[in-house]
Amino acid sequence: MPEGTLCNKQHVNTEEQLQALLADKSGKTYYEEMKSLDVDQDKLAKTLAATFKSRLKTWLSICAHCGLCADSCFLYLANKRDPKQVPSYKIQSTLGEIVKRKGRVDTPFMIHCMDVAWSQCTCCNRCGMYCPFGIDMGVMFGYLRGLCYSQGFVPWELKIGSGMHRIYRAQMDITTEDWVDTCEWMAEENEEEWPGLEIPIDKENADIMYTVNAREPKHYPEDLAEAAILFHLAGENWTVPSEGWEETSLAMFAGDWEACRMQVESVYDAMKRLNPKRMVVTECGHAYRATVIEGPYWAGLKNGQTPVPSLHYIEWLAEALRTGKIKIDPAKKIKEPVTYQDSCNYIRNAGLADTAREIMSYIAEDFREMQPCREHNFCCGGGGGFNGLGRYRPERNVGLKVKRDQILATGAKLVISPCHNCWDAIRDLEEVYKIGIRWSFLKPIIIGMAIVPDHMKPAEE
Amino acid sequence: MYEFLTGPVLWLTFAVFFIGLAARFVWYVRGLDWKLDRVAYRQWPKYGIRGALRSIGFWLLPWGTRSWQVKPVFTLVFFAFHIGLLVTPIFLLGHNLLLDERWGFALPTLPAGVASFFTVMVMVAGLFLVIRRIALPEVRILTTWYDYLVLIIAVAPFATGYLAANHIGDYGFWLNIHIVTGIIWIVAIPLTKLSHFLMFFLTRAQIGMDYGIKRGGMKSKGMAW
Ligand code: HEM
Ligand code: SF4
Ligand code: SF4
Ligand code: SF4
16 A cells, blocks of 8 residues: 555655655655655545435435536636536546545545645635535535545645644744744734733733634734724733644634644633633634634534634624724724625634624725625635645636636625635735735724724824 | 225225335334434424424425525426326326225315326426426536436326326326336335335424524524525
C-alpha cells in the first residue's frame, strides 16, 4: 500500500510534517505523489457502511433527475450552463459512483472526486433550497470531502490547514504567546486615541467573550483594535480568551472531522473556563458556521448548542445600534449607493438575513439589495476553501462572474461584506475583473460614523 | 380473469403497498442520526415541527417557493400531472363502484367529463416531461432509462384506462391491461423511485428540521423557501 512522504493518509499532527508540506512549493511533489496514492477500498467500504445512512441514501436514490437544481448553482451559471456543473450530476457522478461501487474505486477516480468536491462546489447549500425534495448537494459534498480526506485525497493547502488546527488550534501558526502579544500591542497602540481602551485577556464572568479569525491577529491586527474600540464605545464588559480564541475551521473545508472537533472544543473549553454570559464571533461566515452551527455536533453536544449562547458580530452590532449603546451620527451615514454581501454561512445557513438589513437601515441612506438576496443569495464565488486553493485558481476566477454581475446590477460601488471569505472573493473579483468597486467589513465603517461621547475622547492638549 | 385480478391479486397489491411504505417509513426514520446528520432532532420539538411543516407546506403550493416561482411552466405541468395522478384514480366513478361492490364502501366521485379531462391532462403532462428530458441539456445529462420506466409505469394506467373507457379497440382486452398496469402502478410505489409518494414528505420534513433546529430556525421567522 504505497503512500507518499507528503501525500498520504496520515493526519498532520507534528511541526515536522507541517514544515515538510510547507516546504513543497504549491504542493508540486504532493500532487505528484497523489497520482500513485492507493485507495484503501476496504476502509472506504467500512466508512460507508458506518456513516452513509438513510438521509444521504435517500437523497441519492430519490433524486427525480428533474434538473431544477441546475440554475440554482452559481458554478453552473458561471460556466455557461455546462451540464457537467448541474449539482445533481456532480454528486451522482462522484459520491453516487463510490456508493454504487461500494468503495471499489481507483486512484484516478478519487483524484477526480477531489477535483469536483473542491472546485465544483463551495458547499454554499443553495441547490438544496431549489430541489423539491430538499436534496442538499452542499451537505453531500461535505460528506464526500470527508471520504476524500480520510483517503488522503485532499488539496495541499487544506492538508496544511487542518494540520495547523491540529497543532496550533488555529488555521495559522499562531501560538498563545503570539496572540496575547498581539492583543496587548493593539491595546497599547490605540490607548492614546482611546483613553481607557483595553483588551482584557482571560477575564472571568464577563458579559462577552470575543473570538476571532486567525487572519486578524496574523495579517490584520487593526481589526482586533477596531473590535476593542467598538466594545469600549458600547461600554461592554468583555474579554478574549488566551486559548480557544480561534473560530475558523479549515478542517471543515478539508473534511477532517477530528480536527474540527479539536478546534471547536478549544473554544468551548474557553467558555467553560471563563464563564462568559455570551460569545461574540468576529465578522466571519464560515467561522460562525463551524463553531456555532456545526461545532456542537462535532463535539457531541446533544442539544446542538454551544455551551454559552453565541452571536455573530452582526447580531451584537445590531443590538448595540438598536439599544443605543453605539450611536450613529446621521450626517456621517453612507450616502452613496451601497450593497451587502449575504454570506451563505450566516445568512442562508444561520438565519441572520433580517439582522443584516437592520444594520443597513441604521447606517446607509441608499441601500441596494443584490438580486436574488437574503437566503437566496449566490455564493460570493470563493466559499468552502475555494479562495485558497492554487490548483483551482482559474476555476475560482470563472466562478466570481456571478457575483460580479450581481454587484454591477445594483449600481453600488461599495460592498459591505462581514465575512472574511466573501471579502477576499470580492477583493479578488476586483483584481481580476476591474469593475471599480470598494469593499469593507462593518467595523471600520461604524467607527467612522459613531458618535464619540466627550469623556471618551483624548484629553485636549 | 377480471374476478381474479380485482379479487385476491388486488388484496395482495394493497398489502405490498401498505407494508412496503410502512417499511420505508421505519427504515428512514430509524436511519436518521443526530450526530451524523448533525441535527438535534429530538431536542427541540417546537422548532423541529415548525421547520418540518413549513418545509412541506410551502412546497405543496405551486407559488409557495422561489424554486416553483422561477419555473412557472414546469411548475404548472408538474402540478397538473400530480393532481391528475392522485385525484383521478381515487375519485373515479368506476373505481368506487368496484370498491363498493368488493369492500362495501365508496368515496365521492368525479363527474365523467372531469375524470376524462384529468386523464388526458396526465398523458399530456407526461409527454411534456419526456420531451423536456430529451430537449434540455441539464435534464438530459441526468436522465437514465429508469426515469423513463418510472414515467411509463405512472402514465400507463391512464392511457389504458382511457382506451377502455372510450371503447377504443377491444374493451375487455384493454380493461384487463388497465387493471394489470394499475396493479403495477400501486406495487411500484413502495418498490421504486415512486416511493417519493411517501419519501417526499420525509425528506422535506428532515431538511425542514435541519433548518428549523440548526440552520437559523431559532434566530429567524423560518427558512424562506
Ligand atoms: C403526495 C404524493 C406525491 C408528491 C408530493 C410527489 C412529488 C413529486 C416530486 C417533488 C417530484 C420530483 C420533482 C420533479 O420532477 O419536479 C415528483 C416527480 C415525479 N412523480 Fe411524484 N409525487 C407524488 C405522488 C406521485 C405518484 C402517486 C406518482 C405515480 C405513481 C408520481 C409520479 C411521478 C413521476 C413519474 C415523477 C417524475 C417526473 C419527471 O419525469 O420529471 N408521483 N413527484
Ligand atoms: S432538483 Fe433535486 S430531484 Fe431534481 S435533479 Fe436536482 S437534486 Fe435531483
Ligand atoms: S452547494 Fe452551492 S456550489 Fe455546491 S452544488 Fe450546490 S449550489 Fe453549487
Ligand atoms: S465565502 Fe461567503 S458567500 Fe461564499 S460560501 Fe462562504 S459564506 Fe458563502
